[in-house]
Amino acid sequence: MPKIEKVKVNVKERVDENVCDLSLSGINEIPVREIASFKRVTVLDLSSNCITSLGKNFVTLTRLIKLDLSKNQIRYLPEEFGLLRNLRHLDLYDNKLEHLPLSFGNLTNLRYLDLKGNPLIPALAKVVGFCLTTNECRDSARNTVKFLARMQTEAEETKEQYKLEALTSNAVAAEDVGTEEKPLENQKSKKSAAKKAKSKPKKSKTTNNDINNEGNIAPININNKTTKSRKNSNGPTKKSVSKSNTALTTVLSFFFLLAINVLIIYLIMFKNPEIADKLVEFIPHQYRDWILTKTEIFRLRVTDWISEFRTPPQEH
Structure with missing residues (x-):
């Protein structure tokens, strides 16, 4: 693979007040550090170049209000693209974008969006719609931001659910391990108790107190049986009398x-x-x-x- 030579441009010569125009420069990488050094720049034009990606440091240009990236070869936007919260005008016409990052839903100030000429997936293309007039581009910006914000919240909720499921599964696994260890301990304790019982001598003689207690308990049980039998004998007679009366x-x-x-x-x-x-x-x-x-x-x-x-x- 032949190496692509980096085209250098003098950014200072392309800055006019708050506008930095780097269009038709043939650049394949964005000079982010040089642009960031001009703090008054809020409009950046990078149209008609050979840019394939914005790079990781591009999201540091948080002062940008208007960004033109049309007619490039951009295949994806960085995941942190939503940090450019001040963007109001975004032109991505004629690129190779199929998806947009979920952080795109954080661009609540966006009022203009042009994504024509991109091979977007059908679901996203249906949300974006057409951008032939300014009103359509405004509607496209509003609908796209809302859609991706909703997708972002759903993704966060699913992540939380996965975390909770992982925690519960770990807790259940720990309980299962504990229950497996407890029977082993119980078996050991039973064996030790059996050994102690064998070592102790058995008592063969009964004491006088035990004999007296058994004698006291027997009459009580007899009396209880007699009272229960009397109650059972009286019950059917009362029921038969009431049935005959009715x-x-x-x-x-x-x-x-x-x-x-x-x-x-x-x-x-x-x-x-x-x-x-x-x-x-x-x-x-x-x-x-x-x-x-x-x-x-x-x-x-x-x-x-x-x-x-x-x-x-x-x-x-």
């Missing part, structure tokens, strides 16, 4: 309601037939005929029964 009340209430219904039917059918006719009007048509036939049969049977009851028995 059965009697339900039967009596049924016969009482039946007598009242028969009395009401008798009064309506034989004493006040007008009320019966009015009640029939409220019955649906599909059930009216069936109910009337049944009631008529019932009425005839009742009249026959009453007539038989009133007639005296015949003498033979």
Whole structure:
């Protein structure tokens, strides 16, 4: 690979008040130190050169308000490009940019952005849009800064989540190691306890106090069993009595309601037939005929029964 010769320019001759014009100079590297020595420079024109990268020190030019990098061979911008917070006008026309750094979202003062002629990825190209008029370039600057600021916050959140997951996984691993060590300690302690138990002599004789305690405990257990048996024997009898009482009340209430219904039917059918006719009007048509036939049969049977009851028995 042949070495690219560095083209030197006299920056002092290209500075006019606050403007540094290095366009059409054929340079492939930016003389950052020479430009930074002129503190009044806020406008930098580097258009129509052979620049492929801005370099790491370019972000130290934080006084820049207007930057023209059009018609170069720039493939990427530095990751710290967002440090140029004072930028209001940025021209990157006709370069080889595919991506923009996430720090680009920190350029909140940017009011003009031209990225035409760059092979941007489709998602970024859709956000950037066209820049044919000043209004479109203004919208492009606003939308691009917002999009990359949102992407930057999402990237930071994912980093924090990864950190938390790494911490939790490390803590779980430490707990697992601790639990593996504890059974070994427990086994050792059990073995030592077993050895001590073997070394001690066994007690074969029981004391008088133990015998007295056993004698006192036995009667208490017997009394408890008797009280529990009494309670269990009383329980079923009370339940059976309550069930019989409820059965009697339900039967009596049924016969009482039946007598009242028969009395009401008798009064309506034989004493006040007008009320019966009015009640029939409220019955649906599909059930009216069936109910009337049944009631008529019932009425005839009742009249026959009453007539038989009133007639005296015949003498033979």
